[in-house]
Amino acid sequence: MSSIVALIEDEKNLRDIIKSYLEKEGYKVLAYESVEAVEDLNEEVHLWILDIMLPGKSGFEMMERIRKEDAKVPIILISARDQDFDKIMGLEKGADDYIAKPFSPKELVLRVKKLLDRCYQKEENITLAGYTIELKTRKVYDKGKLVDLSNREYMLLLFLYKNKEHPLTRNEILDHVWERDYFGNDRVVDDLMRRMRKKMPRLQVETIYGYGYRLEGN
Template sequence: MAQKILIVEDDIHISKIIKMNLTLVNYETVEVYDGLAALAAVKQEKFDLILLDVMIPKLDGFELMEQIKPYGIPVIFLTAKNSVYDKVNGLKLGADDYMVKPFEAIELLARIETVLRRYGKEEQVMMIQHVRVDLDKREVTLHGETVELTPKEYDLLVVLLKNKNIALSREQFLDKVWGSDYYGETRTVDMHIKSVRKKLQLQDHIKTIYKIGYRLED
C-alpha cells in the first residue's frame, strides 16, 4: 500500500510541484492550503507523514504542530523562514526535519525517506515490471526467480527504484552507492547499469539521459 503524505502549503503552485514529485515515486498525497483544513484532515484520515509550511492562513504551522502532536505523525517543515530561531522552534515543537525554501526535489525525497525509515514506515517491498525487491531480505527476484546481484548492483537498483522517474547524474549514483569518498571514474556507474539492465531485463526501463546519467521509468 502506498504511503500517504499530507501536503500543507498555501502556495498552490508549490503544492502542485511537491505533489507531482511525490506521485512520481508512488507516494499517495492529499493537499490542503490552510492550518484548519490540515487539522481537519489529520482528524479524518491516517497519514504517514506531513509536509508543513509555517506561514499558512487560519492556523500557522507552529500552532498546528502543537495541536497535531498527539497523533504521532512525522512532520517535516517546509518554509521560507530561515532564521536559526525559527528552525530551533520548529524542532523543539517536535518536527522531524526543517527544510528552507527553495529546495531540490531530490533532497526533499531523501529527507522524506530518512524520516519514514526512522519511524519504521519505509516501504519494504519495491517492484518494477516483473522485478521484486525485498529490502529486509536484500532479495531480488525476476518472474519469481531469485537473481544474484553484486552488492553494488543491488544498491544501484534500490537507488533507481527509490527515485523512479527522476533523472540522476552519474555523480549522484557514485555518492549514493559508492560513497562521497570514492574517487574512481564515473564509467563504473555505466558498467553496473549495463549489468543490472541485462540481469533484470530492464533495458526498456532504465533510460540513458544524454550527458547526465540514468532514469528508471515504470
C-alpha cells in the same frame, strides 16, 4: 500499501510540484492550502509536511494539534525564512526535520523517504527489560499496557538499544535524536533521558558523569 503524506502549503505552484514529485515516488499525497482546509481525516497519515508561514493558523499551531493526536508521526517543517529561530523553535516543538525555501523538490523527497524508512522499520519486535518494542508500529508495551513515549523518547530508546553496552556521548545522542544541528544546551539530552527513565523504570541506563550514557545488557 502506499505511505500517506499530508502536505499543507499555501503556494499553489509549490504545492502542486511537491505533490507531483511525491506521487512519482509512489506516495499517496493529501494536499491542503491552509490549516483550516484540513478537516477530520479518515485515513492514517504516515508523515506531515507543514509550511510555517500560512494564512490563518500557522504551521506551528498545526504541529501542536498533530502532536496532541499522535506524538510519533514524523513532521517536516518548511519555511521561506532561513532563520535559526524558526529551526530551533520547530525542532523544540517536536518537528523531525526542517528545510528552508528555496529548496529542491528532490531533496525534500529524499528527506521524506529517509524519515519514513527510519520511523516504519520492518523488523521483528524487541524485548528489553521486560518491555516489548514493536519496531513496525513504533509502540512500546509493558506487560500489554502501552507506554506513552514521545517520538524523541522512542528514538533515544532505540539508539541506546542499538548501541547496548557502548557509552554514548551527549553530542552523539543529540546528533541522532535531533538529527540536524541543535543550537541549544546539550542538557536537553538529560531532560529527555529523565522522562524516558520515568516511563520505563526497569531500564538499566548508566549515567557516565561528564560524558553521557550507556545501556546495560538486559
